[in-house]
Amino acid sequence: MTRRAVVIGAGHYLPERIVENAEFEATLDTSDEWIRSRSGIERRHFAAEGETTSHMATHAAKAALKSAGRTAADVDAIVVATSTPDLTFPSAATMVQSQLGMTSGFAFDVQAVCAGFVYALTNANALIVSGQADRVLVIGAETFSRIMDWTDRSTCVLFGDGAGAVLLEAQEGEGTSADRGILATDLNSDGRYQDLLYVDGGVSTQTTGHLRMQGNQVFRHAVEKLAATAHTALDKAGIAATDVDWIVPHQANIRIIQGTAKKMALPMDKVVVTVQDHGNTSAASIPLALSVGVERGQIKPGDLLVTEAIGGGLAWGAVVLRW
Numbered sequence: 001m002t003r004r005a006v007v008i009g010a011g012h013y014l015p016e017r018i019v020e021n022a023e024f025e026a027t028l029d030t031s032d033e034w035i036r037s038r039s040g041i042e043r044r045h046f047a048a049e050g051e052t053t054s055h056m057a058t059h060a061a062k063a064a065l066k067s068a069g070r071t072a073a074d075v076d077a078i079v080v081a082t083s084t085p086d087l088t089f090p091s092a093a094t095m096v097q098s099q100l101g102m103t104s105g106f107a108f109d110v111q112a113v114c115a116g117f118v119y120a121l122t123n124a125n126a127l128i129v130s131g132q133a134d135r136v137l138v139i140g141a142e143t144f145s146r147i148m149d150w151t152d153r154s155t156c157v158l159f160g161d162g163a164g165a166v167l168l169e170a171q172e173g174e175g176t177s178a179d180r181g182i183l184a185t186d187l188n189s190d191g192r193y194q195d196l197l198y199v200d201g202g203v204s205t206q207t208t209g210h211l212r213m214q215g216n217q218v219f220r221h222a223v224e225k226l227a228a229t230a231h232t233a234l235d236k237a238g239i240a241a242t243d244v245d246w247i248v249p250h251q252a253n254i255r256i257i258q259g260t261a262k263k264m265a266l267p268m269d270k271v272v273v274t275v276q277d278h279g280n281t282s283a284a285s286i287p288l289a290l291s292v293g294v295e296r297g298q299i300k301p302g303d304l305l306v307t308e309a310i311g312g313g314l315a316w317g318a319v320v321l322r323w
């Protein structure tokens with residue numbers, strides 16, 4: 001028998017305020033047509049004043065617990081993937097822990113920008129497989145609207161706020177690729193590319209800073225690296241790409257999503273796409289897409305999924321799991 005980390009519930013939260021592309025036309029030299037055709041984004045949600053990453057993460061966590069039929073008392077650990085925590089410390093995860101009313105277990109954040117959820121899932125899987133936890137809430141939550149330079153049209157039209165969560169539970173599998181749960185993961189980073197996507201501020205420089213991106217450079221790396229990491233993870237799991245039911249990609253740009261699917265020789269009707277409605281929500285984008293994919297009736301128990309993401313670092317990776 002093999003201990004597996006199985007997703008038993010998913011949920012998400014989006015802030016109330018929806019901003020359509022056309023709203024940017026009033027303040028920037030841009031157009032709905034440019035944003036739509038270059039990125040696939042049509043609208044995004046922005047957090048209300050005072051609404052923070054931990055608030056959104058807690059809403060998503062509650063929705064995931066509800067869908068799993070579990071309560072916070074059943075949770076051993078919380079891992080929050082975020083680059084936009086409420087405070088420098090403590091972690092957003094410990095804030096979620098207290099907002100859920102938990103007084104035991106442990107909680108910590110993972111910071112790998114847009115690849116954060118893939119990194120968090122990998123860490124949570126290790127906690128479960130090694131026997132340190134039986135149930136782990138894995139959350140991606142971001143308020144990227146707080147680090148936008150609203151005068152920079154090449155970045156501020158691309159990002160949005162939101163949160164998504166899954167509850168992982170230890171279950172016994174046969175040790176084959178037919179098992180439910182996480183079957184393989186693949187993580188990578190290359191700090192030589194840190195100048196391609198970064199925030200020009202931080203604690204040790206006593207500034208907050210704004211997101212800076214050389215979009216076309218990141219684009220080039222994304223298509224090449226995402227397909228490669230997805231194939232590596234599939235190889236580790238002993239699964240052929242043709243057996244994949246759903247690619248659930250990081251939702252940054254429809255052209256990257258299409259390019260990756262093409263490189264994997266999979267049709268777009270096997271891809272969960274939410275970028276048009278959420279924009280790029282960084283670490284929140286994959287759990288948001290998972291939860292929306294379940295809600296839409298796309299992702300069903302037993303389906304084989306590949307998630308893949310790339311972001312600042314550069315950091316990238318993929319997770320293969322059977323839902």
Ligand code: UT7
Nearest residue numbers: 030031034038039114153154215216218219252253310311
């Ligand atoms: O989530 C983390 C990973 N991030 C990503 O995956 C993002 C990756 N990059 C992208 O998605 C794309 O590169 C962008 C959507 C950011 C940009 O698309 P692009 O096709 O690579 O365009 P570009 O950056 O090469 O810019 C083309 C033109 C430029 O004008 P010139 O120099 O050709 O005259 C830009 O100044 O488009 C201009 N431009 C805009 N025009 C209207 C840039 N932003 C805008 C805008 N509206 N908002």
